[in-house]
Amino acid sequence: MKYRKVLQNLFLIRKTEELISKEYHKNIFRCPVHLSIGQEAISAAINFVFNSKDLAVSSHRAHAHYIGKGGNIKNMFAEILGLKGCSGGIGGSMHLTDKSVGFISSSAIVGNSIPVGVGLSLSQKMENKKNLTLIFFGDGATEQGVFFESVNFSALKNLPTLFICEDNKYSVYSSLSVRQPENRDILKVVKKMGIEAIEADGNNIFQVIKTYQKAKKYIFSKKKPFFIKFNTYRYVEHCGPYDDDNLNYRPKKEIKRWKRKCPISFFSNYLVKKNIMKNKQIVALEKEIENYIHNLYKNSKNYPRPNFSTTKKLIYNEKSR
Ligand SMILES: Cc1ncc(C[n+]2csc(CCOP(=O)(O)OP(=O)(O)O)c2C)c(N)n1
Ligand SMILES: [Mg+2]
Numbered sequence: 001m002k003y004r005k006v007l008q009n010l011f012l013i014r015k016t017e018e019l020i021s022k023e024y025h026k027n028i029f030r031c032p033v034h035l036s037i038g039q040e041a042i043s044a045a046i047n048f049v050f051n052s053k054d055l056a057v058s059s060h061r062a063h064a065h066y067i068g069k070g071g072n073i074k075n076m077f078a079e080i081l082g083l084k085g086c087s088g089g090i091g092g093s094m095h096l097t098d099k100s101v102g103f104i105s106s107s108a109i110v111g112n113s114i115p116v117g118v119g120l121s122l123s124q125k126m127e128n129k130k131n132l133t134l135i136f137f138g139d140g141a142t143e144q145g146v147f148f149e150s151v152n153f154s155a156l157k158n159l160p161t162l163f164i165c166e167d168n169k170y171s172v173y174s175s176l177s178v179r180q181p182e183n184r185d186i187l188k189v190v191k192k193m194g195i196e197a198i199e200a201d202g203n204n205i206f207q208v209i210k211t212y213q214k215a216k217k218y219i220f221s222k223k224k225p226f227f228i229k230f231n232t233y234r235y236v237e238h239c240g241p242y243d244d245d246n247l248n249y250r251p252k253k254e255i256k257r258w259k260r261k262c263p264i265s266f267f268s269n270y271l272v273k274k275n276i277m278k279n280k281q282i283v284a285l286e287k288e289i290e291n292y293i294h295n296l297y298k299n300s301k302n303y304p305r306p307n308f309s310t311t312k313k314l315i316y317n318e319k320s321r
Contacts (some may be wrong), residue, residue, distance in 0.1 A: 001048075002287070003276050006205060007042035010264050011289040013064045016073055019293055020063075020080065021241035030082030031092030041205040041263035042166055043068030046134070047117035049212040055102045055120045056134040057113040060094045061166075061234075062106035065082035065136045069181060070101035073293065077300035089306030090314070110171075111137065111144030114163075118150045121161040121225070132160035132219050140171030142186050148193070154192035154225040161225040162215050163195070166202060172238045173249040190227045203263040204229030270286035 017035045024033065036043065036262050043064035046056075050069075058065040066076060072086060077083025087095050094108040100236065104120060107113040116134035124131050141147055142165060154161040169176055187197040195217060200211040208230065215226040235258075237244035245255060271277040 001209075003271055005013070006044065006048070007264075007267060007271065007277070007282065007285060008289065009047070009068065010040050010205070010267060011286055012073070012293070013040040013043055013067050013291040014264055015286075015290045016067060016076075017063060019297055021236065023297075027079050029093070031080060031094065032062075032239050033080065033093045033241065034061040034239050035236050035241065036061055036234065038262065039166055039168060039202065039232045040064055041208050041267075042136075042164070042202045042230050042232065044263075045205050045208040045212060048209050049216055050132075050134065051130045052101045053129070054134060055104050055117075055124070055131065056136065057104050057117040057120070058096070058106040058136040059110065059113060059133070059138060059141065060106070060108050061138065062094065062096050062136075066096045066098065066103050066106070066133065067154045069098070069103040069134075071098035071103045072100075074296040074300045076298050081300060081303070082305070083300070083303035084306050085300070085303060085319065088314075089303075090311055112143040113137070114141065114144075114150045115146055115153075118154050118159060118161055121154065121159040122157060125157070125159055130220070132162055132216065133163050134164060135316040136164050136166065138171065139165060139167040139169065139176065139186075140174075141165075143171070151190055151193050151195055151225075151227070158224050160219050160223075162177035162212075162219060163190075163225065163227040165227070165229045166232055167199075167229050168232050168234045170238070170250070171232070173247065175249070187227070187229060195225050195226035195227050196222075197229070199229040199231060201211040203258075203266060204259045205263060205267055235259065 015056050017037050020033055023072040049068060052070060056065060056069050067073060075086035076096060079087050079091060083089050094106060096106045097103060105113060113139055114135055117133045121133040187199060190197040200207045202208060211228055215228055218226050236242060268282050272279055
């Protein structure tokens, strides 16, 4: 394993999100942001197993997936600033795209991108491609009707779909216990619908990589879809850059427990313990990436504004068919 590269990927996501968090109060971003601080390992592992021809779609919490898939971070900053970034400046944080690395789209409507991902995997199967589609969504999205239609269709047609549920235990302020009957296990539900499903520790990047490898092997050898549930936790508020621990919808003990399981501390401690990297080297790499991200952000401010007179062309209507 390329340890330094793994740590680099983790820092790329954390430092981008921290910068957005620090800058948010200036009111220069033209959209709300949903940060993945605490959930980085699931995205940082992507390019160790999948390549740019494997496609991906995501949800409202898309920055980490976009970066993990290799998306251009400068273009993403520009997009969030309302400039002509990765989605032409008309999408914002929740509608990211970078076709060059196979990151097709993300969507603000919970569950909305799941059938799009299944459609992409259908096209991969029809064109005999040796690639698959990664669909990232939250635990809340598994309560949408379209999730079940998508799982059913993918199972029925034996598509190369990898469903990736980031179970951070909450949908906005609601925990699983107030949303679903006790003991409903999404893995059992999905398995009964005909899809192999496993869960793993989403904060342990070794487990994440291993689980992705297992899923990929299964999808190509059995020619069937696969479902992963990664257990994880977000550290800041549902939408926005601050913590909202004062609202008390999450027990203090629970927050503390998950903060001790920080994916970056976990991996850094491993590297130090095994004498792979010294603490000093880790701190230096962190600083290097922080500066790198800062420069990308600075340069993204020079992008032009979108030309709104052309946006009409982008609206779907009968004539644009
Ligand atoms: C169809 C729909 N219903 C409700 C919302 C409001 N909403 C935005 S994010 C969200 C929570 C989704 O939770 P989850 O899928 O677990 O993702 P997480 O935010 O935890 O990453 C909700 C209810 C929405 N955007 N779309
Ligand atoms: Mg959630």
